[in-house]
Amino acid sequence: MLFRFAAAAALIFAGAASSLSAQSVRVNGAGASFPFPLYATWTQAFSQQNSGVRIDYQSTGSGAGIRAFIDRTVDFAGSDAEMTQEQMDSVEGGLVVIPATAGKVVLAYNLPDVGELRLPRSVYPEIFRGAITRWNDERIVAANPGVTLPDMQITVVRRSDGAGTNFIFTNHLSAIDEAFASEIGVGTTVQWPNLANFVGAPRNDGVMATTMQTPGALGYVEYGFARMSNTPMAMLENASGEFILPSNDAGTLALSSGDFSGDELFVYVTDPSDPGAYPITSMTWMLFYRNHGDPQVAEALRNFVTWAMDDGQAMAAELNYVPLPDAVKESNRAKIAEIQ
Numbered sequence: 002m003l004f005r006f007a008a009a010a011a012l013i014f015a016g017a018a019s020s021l022s023a024q025s026v027r028v029n030g031a032g033a034s035f036p037f038p039l040y041a042t043w044t045q046a047f048s049q050q051n052s053g054v055r056i057d058y059q060s061t062g063s064g065a066g067i068r069a070f071i072d073r074t075v076d077f078a079g080s081d082a083e084m085t086q087e088q089m090d091s092v093e094g095g096l097v098v099i100p101a102t103a104g105k106v107v108l109a110y111n112l113p114d115v116g117e118l119r120l121p122r123s124v125y126p127e128i129f130r131g132a133i134t135r136w137n138d139e140r141i142v143a144a145n146p147g148v149t150l151p152d153m154q155i156t157v158v159r160r161s162d163g164a165g166t167n168f169i170f171t172n173h174l175s176a177i178d179e180a181f182a183s184e185i186g187v188g189t190t191v192q193w194p195n196l197a198n199f200v201g202a203p204r205n206d207g208v209m210a211t212t213m214q215t216p217g218a219l220g221y222v223e224y225g226f227a228r229m230s231n232t233p234m235a236m237l238e239n240a241s242g243e244f245i246l247p248s249n250d251a252g253t254l255a256l257s258s259g260d261f262s263g264d265e266l267f268v269y270v271t272d273p274s275d276p277g278a279y280p281i282t283s284m285t286w287m288l289f290y291r292n293h294g295d296p297q298v299a300e301a302l303r304n305f306v307t308w309a310m311d312d313g314q315a316m317a318a319e320l321n322y323v324p325l326p327d328a329v330k331e332s333n334r335a336k337i338a339e340i341q
Contacts, residue, residue: 025054026054026297026301028055028302029075030057030076030287031059031079032066032070032079033060033066033081035165036285039102039317041058054301054305062163062203063163063164064163064165064189071088073093073290077290078288079285079287079288082169084267094292094293095292097336099336100284100285100333101286102314103282103285105223105323106282108219108234109219109221109235110232111213111217111218112150112151112233114149115149116233117145117236120237121238122237125235125237126177126178127178127180129159129174129193130180130181130185131198134154135154135155144238153216156200159202160202160203160221164189164204167191168188170221171187171191172269173271173281175187176271200215205223208222225321237279239272239278240273240280241276241278243276243277245279245280248279249322252278252282252323254275255270255273255278256323257275257278261326261328269283270283287306289302306333310325310330
């Protein structure tokens with residue numbers, strides 16, 4: 002009798018578990034590391050508020066995220082870089098592109114005795130082109146009166162993987178420096194100078210770790226990674242000749258220079274004109290299937306993006322990302338219904 006009762010209870014429990022499992026929705030995303038701290042916060046908060054849905058996002062880099070999206074091994078992807086027309090045409094089921102947030106690429110440096118560093122727009126592209134290699138170069142010294150800069154090699158820390166951060170950074174450098182544009186160009190991967198003072202590291206966290214561990218290093222990373230590690234960031238000269246630190250307000254002013262009224266899927270502000278704008282500020286995007294094939298997953302994604310446009314934007318500011326302008330959020334709301 003006891004055995005029959007236990008067996009029956011086991012069947013009831015198994016049936017309940019099966020029912021709960023049938024009601025749960027698992028969603029997987031991957032891609033850009035640039036917005037990863039924010040996406041990780043978003044997915045956790047949304048999953049906690051929606052007990053039947055679990056959303057996971059892996060930081061693999063924009064290039065890997067786009068490949069996974071095209072291969073349909075993920076439900077959505079993150080990218081800081083524009084997809085090529087060939088890539089967009091390769092997406093089975095069609096493509097919906099939604100700007101999720103914006104962020105700043107900063108130049109983090111490791112000079113223990115230098116609390117403030119100014120880098121002119123005629124200088125920092127030359128460093129990443131390999132033309133300026135010493136911290137006491139006269140052009141850097143001239144921009145930093147009263148600061149003692151060491152006679153030390155600049156160790157340039159660059160991304161070793163295919164990355165949207167690469168695209169954002171090289172897009173900006175190419176916009177303000179013709180030599181950089183012709184010699185290195187724009188891309189998620191580029192051919193950096195084959196010089197001894199250039200060191201590669203994967204993902205934003207890898208560049209940040211290498212910069213922190215290397216005296217004399219200068220690396221480009223998303224603002225939040227440098228902020229979390231308490232690493233100094235250079236003031237960069239913008240198009241108006243002002244030296245600007247990467248604050249949220251400076252990022253918002255940079256986006257004010259963009260035209261988001263057209264039909265372009267990917268809009269960049271490569272060299273913002275506002276005097277208070279931080280010069281390397283960019284959108285980052287989420288990629289969805291127009292026809293996912295699983296109605297439950299598609300519904301979960303629509304709900305998630307709607308939530309991200311509302312509650313999520315406040316979290317963006319708290320994590321030092323740049324909240325989306327109202328015009329972009331309204332445009333996004335019209336696109337959300339296309340995720341099916």
